[in-house]
Amino acid sequence: MANFFGVVFGYTNTENYFLASWKATDNSAQAYDSPAHWSDPMSGTPVLVYDSNGMSYFAYAQAGLQVKYINGAIPYLALWGTYDVYNQWAPAVTTLYHDTNRVSWIHEHTYEWHVSYRPIIGMYQIRIFDKTANGPVTSSSVPLIDTGAQYPSVSFAPRAQFGVYGFGLANLEFNEADFYCCDGYFVGQTCMPYTTCPNGQKIAPTATTDRVCN
Secondary structure (H helix, E strand, O other): OOOEEEEEEEEEEOOEEEEEEEEOOOEEHHHHOOOHHHEOOOOOOEOOEEOOOOOEEOOEEOOEEEEEEEEOOOOOOOOOOOOOEEEOOEEEEEEEEEOOOOOOOOOOOOEEEEEEEEOOOOEEEEEEEEHHHHOOOOOOOOOOEEOOOEOOOOOOOOEOOEEEEEEOOOOOOOOOOOOOOOOEEEEOOEEEEOEEOOOOOEEOOOOOOOOOOO
């Protein structure tokens, strides 16, 4: 039931990041309400999800790619379902995107993820290619899933921290990660904007002094 994997991007700390997770099958917590899966691991209290009015309901998780924005402390299993999770009636987990086609991943297939995170313009886009079915990815390859350019009304931290995510899957393997800065240049792990000159030239400070427009 907990068959997720994906990537974390725009990570600042444990209470501020984006998560793209891909699920293969639908599940409802109502069917699993008695087992320990759906109880707090410390207290044994049943897990409930609360909406913006403080009303609780059974959790559900749908197949397909979903992108979440985490902005606060999150309760146990808060990343599991296809819904928003509220902490003290403020959204701690917001589901920004869910693939309406609910395309599932296939066991023992290799997938290539292209994740664009552009904090300066407040945009992200995720494309997933099935290399097992279609071979190496080229400029003419058609993605299995494409979120399109998304401009959510949330805070984009100007950081380039990235990670991988797995939940309930054994023998999950990630490899060959490449990174580049789209909108500027790196200072440590922070993506800084270039200065745009009147002639359209984009410049960045050097290690010792600021560069100026010609």
